[in-house]
Amino acid sequence: MCNTCGCGNTTFTTKHKHSHSHEHHHNHDEVSVEQKILDFNDELAHQNEHFFHDNKIFCLNLLSSPGSGKTTLLEATLREFGDQFKIGLVEGDQQTDFDAQRLMKYSKNVTQINTNRGCHLDSHMIHHALENLDLENLEYLIVENVGNLVCPSMFKLGEAKKIVILSVTEGEDKPLKYPNAFFESELAIISKIDLLPYLDFDVEKCIGYIKQVKPEMKIILLSSKTLEGFDEWKNWLIEEKESFLSEAMHHHH
Amino acid sequence: MHEASICKSLLEMMQKEKEAKNYSKIYSVTVETGELQLVVPESLDFAFQALTKDTEFEGTKLIQKIIPAKAICKDCRLEQTRDSLYSECKNCGSFKFEMLSGMELQISKMEVEQNV
Numbered sequence: 001m002c003n004t005c006g007c008g009n010t011t012f013t014t015k016h017k018h019s020h021s022h023e024h025h026h027n028h029d030e031v032s033v034e035q036k037i038l039d040f041n042d043e044l045a046h047q048n049e050h051f052f053h054d055n056k057i058f059c060l061n062l063l064s065s066p067g068s069g070k071t072t073l074l075e076a077t078l079r080e081f082g083d084q085f086k087i088g089l090v091e092g093d094q095q096t097d098f099d100a101q102r103l104m105k106y107s108k109n110v111t112q113i114n115t116n117r118g119c120h121l122d123s124h125m126i127h128h129a130l131e132n133l134d135l136e137n138l139e140y141l142i143v144e145n146v147g148n149l150v151c152p153s154m155f156k157l158g159e160a161k162k163i164v165i166l167s168v169t170e171g172e173d174k175p176l177k178y179p180n181a182f183f184e185s186e187l188a189i190i191s192k193i194d195l196l197p198y199l200d201f202d203v204e205k206c207i208g209y210i211k212q213v214k215p216e217m218k219i220i221l222l223s224s225k226t227l228e229g230f231d232e233w234k235n236w237l238i239e240e241k242e243s244f245l246s247e248a249m250h251h252h253h
Numbered sequence: 254m255h256e257a258s259i260c261k262s263l264l265e266m267m268q269k270e271k272e273a274k275n276y277s278k279i280y281s282v283t284v285e286t287g288e289l290q291l292v293v294p295e296s297l298d299f300a301f302q303a304l305t306k307d308t309e310f311e312g313t314k315l316i317q318k319i320i321p322a323k324a325i326c327k328d329c330r331l332e333q334t335r336d337s338l339y340s341e342c343k344n345c346g347s348f349k350f351e352m353l354s355g356m357e358l359q360i361s362k363m364e365v366e367q368n369v
Contacts, residue, residue: 027367028280033270033360037262037284119255151255154291154358179338180291212339215349 041155045123048158051130052141053248058241059141061159063181065174066147068167069191069224071099074142076224078106081234086139090129092121092146099144109134120151123158140241149178153185160244161185167192168199172206175213182213187220187236194223256292259358260300264310266360271309278366281314287357288322289338322355 036042052059062070071091078087088109091099100112111132113125126143133141143159145152153162164185166174169192175182182188188210190203203221210217220236222229267279286292294317301315322335326342327349333342335355341348 027369028364029367030362030364031274032362035266036359037259037266038358040262040265118258120258122258150291154255154259176337176339180289183338209339212341212348215347 038154038156041123044127045156045158048123048126048130049160052158052160055135055138056245056248057135057138057141058244059143059157059159061143061145061152061157061162062165063145063149063152063162063185064147064165064167065149065170068147068165068170070144070147070165071102072224073165073189073191073222074103074144075106076227076230077142077233078103080227080230081237082106085237086137088133088135088138088141090121090126090133090141090143092125092144094118094146109137115146119146119148120155121145121157122155126157140237149174149181153181153183161187161240163187163189165189165191166206168195168201168203172202172209175206175209179213182210182217185214185217187218188214189233190219190221192223192225193221193228194226256296257300257304259292260297260304263301263360264304264308267310267313267363270363271365274365275368276365277368279310279313280364280366281316282360283316283318283362285318285320285357285359285361287320287355289335289355290358292358294319318361320354320357323353324350324355325353327351 048059064070074089081087086109087107089103089107089111091097091103091110091112092115093099093112094115094117096114097112100110103110111129113121113129115121115125121143143157162185164181164187166188168190190206196203207219210219218236220229220232222233263282263284267282270276271279284297286294286297297317298315305311305313323332324335325332326345326347328347329342329345331342331344332353333344335350339348342350
């Protein structure tokens, strides 16, 4: 039983039989409520955010379709920068710990969440995933969300930024087909660019579509195989973490 | 498919409200969803029927209202409706917008029976 979130308390009472007589008076009223339905998730996300601020952990939430190269990007990131940055990973999948197994070759600070029937991670899962990580040795926490361009974009986890990944094998029109994931993200990574010579993928058109949804989007093109674009990815990680830390200093609650 | 978890949150909120305000029954709940929010009304309705079966909320009516998407163009300042997150300004063709509405997901009201 979790004290912070009170989980385990979400069962509904079953319908009771009306055995009592209706002597007492009832008023049939319309009451205004005005509450956001995802308040519960958002509040816990906010608590996670506080935790990350206080512990100087820069948290990123990766969104993409299945097979866009998220795990391969993380493998290459750990391999290339793992000795310079303290990176921890949360792997979200419906089933299996294949991704965590792959990444454990490069880092011990990896934990897997299986959502089973769920199509997205939520702030509650992240809250508990933190129990399985070495938080003393953590500068970056990268959360690989369930491969799905729709649902995960609605659920805040407490991340500082969302990143959307789109591989060149998917087609350049994804940003318009699934605009919400792009609308919510601050960095778009176009991955697997080593395959461009073999495909009809129109990079300029894709960038145009992304900017249609989010004109101010930062876009990085990279290949986890040839490491093209990795300098830019590394710089982004360094600069954004720095501005997160100075923000966390000034905006202390 | 995330409509099921949205619905779970909705039911948790209804139960909290019911307990806090000591309502004896909730006849209906009105949910406002932004036009550009990722919620399919039919799926939410289906989840609501499935998740309330055999609970205290079986028979409670779910009323859904769609809130139109409105935005102000950051370049020419024209206020307008938007039919997607990638539609251009009807006046100047810009894609820079400040969204005013269309991303909501909230309970707005309930019809309840109050204990007196």
